[in-house]
Amino acid sequence: MKPADVGIAVMVAVIWGLAFVASRIALDELPPELMTALRFGIAAVPCLLLPRPGQVSWPLLIGISLTLFLGQFLAQSIAIAHGMPVGLTSVIVQSQALFTIGFAAMLFGELPSRLQTVGIAIAAIGLLMICGTVGYDFSVAAFAILMISPISFAIGNLLLRPAQGARMFDLFAWLCLCAAIPLFGLSLLTLGAKPMWQALSHLSPAGIVSMLFVGTVSTSIAYWLWGRLLRDYPAAQVVPFALLVPFVGSAASSIVFGERFGPLRLAGMLTVIAGIAVMLLSKRPKALPKVA
Numbered sequence: 186m187k188p189a190d191v192g193i194a195v196m197v198a199v200i201w202g203l204a205f206v207a208s209r210i211a212l213d214e215l216p217p218e219l220m221t222a223l224r225f226g227i228a229a230v231p232c233l234l235l236p237r238p239g240q241v242s243w244p245l246l247i248g249i250s251l252t253l254f255l256g257q258f259l260a261q262s263i264a265i266a267h268g269m270p271v272g273l274t275s276v277i278v279q280s281q282a283l284f285t286i287g288f289a290a291m292l293f294g295e296l297p298s299r300l301q302t303v304g305i306a307i308a309a310i311g312l313l314m315i316c317g318t319v320g321y322d323f324s325v326a327a328f329a330i331l332m333i334s335p336i337s338f339a340i341g342n343l344l345l346r347p348a349q350g351a352r353m354f355d356l357f358a359w360l361c362l363c364a365a366i367p368l369f370g371l372s373l374l375t376l377g378a379k380p381m382w383q384a385l386s387h388l389s390p391a392g393i394v395s396m397l398f399v400g401t402v403s404t405s406i407a408y409w410l411w412g413r414l415l416r417d418y419p420a421a422q423v424v425p426f427a428l429l430v431p432f433v434g435s436a437a438s439s440i441v442f443g444e445r446f447g448p449l450r451l452a453g454m455l456t457v458i459a460g461i462a463v464m465l466l467s468k469r470p471k472a473l474p475k476v477a
């Protein structure tokens with residue numbers, strides 16, 4: 186990857202890590218369905234000025250939106266609202282890197298190299314070490330809901346492939362619109378119009394700033410940049426950068442919410458960093474030979 190693109194990938198990871206903390210602040214004041222709907226409603230505002238990417242069909246547009254956005258972030262919001270710690274959530278969600286590389290190998294023949302496979306294994310061990318330090322401060326149901334997030338994220342990453350050639354900012358604005366409409370409908374159905382209005386009208390300044398950060402910087406800008414990287418490079422080269430997100434999210438959670446990390450969690454973080462280094466220093470993945 187070009188040095189400039191490496192810098193962009195790291196910046197996106199930092200933004201996404203901080204977004205977990207901002208989401209937790211917003212969820213203190215908003216139900217998860219409404220918070221997620223508002224996130225994409227804000228990010229969909231550019232649709233007022235941007236045309237729908239003509240080369241991306243409606244079924245593909247909706248498919249990407251339902252996985253990369255609606256499925257991923259609704260699962261996150263519900264899990265956090267039901268007690269999942271922010272630091273742990275940021276770790277579990279970024280396991281999408283492993284799912285993405287696995288799905289890319291199965292569907293596109295984009296096999297990781299041996300060294301990349303070693304790096305993936307090291308990073309996975311580190312993630313398991315981190316998860317093993319959490320204890321019993323979350324329910325099995327919340328954990329099961331959260332696991333929907335990385336799987337949806339991985340599928341959405343790969344569904345972006347047929348959208349090559351589309352302007353990424355236009356595409357992601359319309360993806361946000363496709364997610365916001367059903368989410369507002371779900372919020373209206375589960376909450377009702379009056380509670381929705383009361384929740385929105387009583388947002389604190391901290392809640393407003395958090396929603397603006399999540400909707401504009403984390404969703405519109407960061408996902409636009411991430412989409413450009415996935416368009417220009419193989420998934421196995423791009424997705425390892427997302428493994429930096431748990432460190433940013435965990436550090437920010439420690440500062441804001443007082444989350445503490447023991448020796449095992451710190452060892453896990455160092456293990457994940459080692460895995461990322463191995464993946465980044467390895468050669469590009471090879472594709473399976475075509476069969477006549």
